[in-house]
Amino acid sequence: MSEALEGVDDAVNRIFCADCLAGMREHLPDGCVDVIVTSPPYNIGVAYDNHDDRMPFERYLDWMEEVAAECRRVLKEDGSFFFNIGDRPSDELRSLRVADRVRRHFHLQNTIHWVKSIAAPEEGVNMGHYKPVNSRRFLNNCHEYIFHFTPTGRVGLDKLAVGVPYQDKSNIGRWKSARQDCRDRGNTWYIPYKTVTGAKPHPAAFPDRLPQMCIRLHGLGQGGGLVLDPFMGTGTTAVAARRLGCNYVGFELSREYIKVARSRLGAGGLFGV
Numbered sequence: 001m002s003e004a005l006e007g008v009d010d011a012v013n014r015i016f017c018a019d020c021l022a023g024m025r026e027h028l029p030d031g032c033v034d035v036i037v038t039s040p041p042y043n044i045g046v047a048y049d050n051h052d053d054r055m056p057f058e059r060y061l062d063w064m065e066e067v068a069a070e071c072r073r074v075l076k077e078d079g080s081f082f083f084n085i086g087d088r089p090s091d092e093l094r095s096l097r098v099a100d101r102v103r104r105h106f107h108l109q110n111t112i113h114w115v116k117s118i119a120a121p122e123e124g125v126n127m128g129h130y131k132p133v134n135s136r137r138f139l140n141n142c143h144e145y146i147f148h149f150t151p152t153g154r155v156g157l158d159k160l161a162v163g164v165p166y167q168d169k170s171n172i173g174r175w176k177s178a179r180q181d182c183r184d185r186g187n188t189w190y191i192p193y194k195t196v197t198g199a200k201p202h203p204a205a206f207p208d209r210l211p212q213m214c215i216r217l218h219g220l221g222q223g224g225g226l227v228l229d230p231f232m233g234t235g236t237t238a239v240a241a242r243r244l245g246c247n248y249v250g251f252e253l254s255r256e257y258i259k260v261a262r263s264r265l266g267a268g269g270l271f272g273v
């Protein structure tokens with residue numbers, strides 16, 4: 001199923017148990033990746049298997065910038081880099097500070113708000129989950145960012161691949177661009193977590209639909225192309241890539257998380273460490 005990709009054949013459809021900086025330098029030539037979807041450690045004290053998520057913040061910013069530079073090197077000129085990051089309720093500017101460092105190497109083309117929970121009971125809407133904050137000062141944090149970075153800021157997207165039906169059907173045909181019952185979803189994406197009972201295999205995995213929507217928005221919904229996740233965790237990005245008929249490559253420090261990714265991806269030669 002995997003196409004030969006010049007210079008990266010040995011790295012296609014593999015999750016390497018390796019540091020992502022070292023791994024990208026060793027395995028990925030310049031400009032070989034179409035889409036990057038990733039969620040790095042947020043440095044907010046999450047208990048990962050073998051990563052310390054409490055670095056001094058300036059060191060964390062330097063690290064994120066180094067990862068961004070390496071992502072820029074491996075990404076094609078017309079590629080997309082979807083960078084998911086969230087805040088603590090008590091520190092709402094940290095994501096923006098990280099994004100500002102990534103921006104030294106990319107153009108910020110879109111800012112997507114990943115909405116995990118939305119309550120508008122007046123409109124009959126009350127959906128989703130969030131981690132409740134135990135505070136009288138701070139509201140529960142119900143969203144994270146997906147910053148969409150590109151090398152030029154001018155990368156064409158397949159917006160209708162993640163489009164939604166028109167609410168007012170009379171708009172179809174009224175505008176030149178509205179030829180079918182599908183409109184731009186906009187930059188607020190409601191993607192709830194599944195309800196999990198029992199121990200989670202990973203403390204900070206994103207929902208399957210998140211990387212799928214990013215890959216489709218970029219225009220790889222019909223398959224082909226190489227998708228990278230430098231912080232692969234339990235393989236959610238790889239699963240999304242395979243479902244859409246794309247190739248994947250990724251890096252992850254924890255063998256335990258890679259084992260979970262292996263079982264999610266299944267047998268059949270789709271996986272190698």
Ligand SMILES: C[S@@+](CC[C@H](N)C(=O)[O-])C[C@H]1O[C@@H](n2cnc3c(N)ncnc32)[C@H](O)[C@@H]1O
Binds near residue numbers: 038
């Ligand atoms: C937010 S999680 C990613 C979760 C993933 N999106 C999923 O759905 O499972 C970040 C991951 O980065 C991994 N990690 C931390 N430092 C790393 C490094 N230097 N190189 C590669 N992976 C690293 C952690 O072990 C953790 O699994």
